[in-house]
Amino acid sequence: MGVVTAVQAKKVLKWAAIVLVAFYLLTRPTDAAHTVHGAFNGLMRAADSMAQFFASLT
Numbered sequence: 001m002g003v004v005t006a007v008q009a010k011k012v013l014k015w016a017a018i019v020l021v022a023f024y025l026l027t028r029p030t031d032a033a034h035t036v037h038g039a040f041n042g043l044m045r046a047a048d049s050m051a052q053f054f055a056s057l058t
Contacts, residue, residue, distance in 0.1 A: 025032045
């Protein structure tokens with residue numbers, strides 16, 4: 001019984017997250033775009049840092 005409840009809770013949390021993201025996108029599209037842009041820039045900086053690290057190993 002516990003496994004079924006955990007699976008159901010996971011599904012509910014997943015759908016709640018999807019609804020929250022959709023609500024954020026529809027009500028504040030500019031802020032959502034800034035959030036995505038900032039996350040992308042962070043990923044690019046992390047990738048650049050890793051590339052520099054591996055380049056310095058050789």
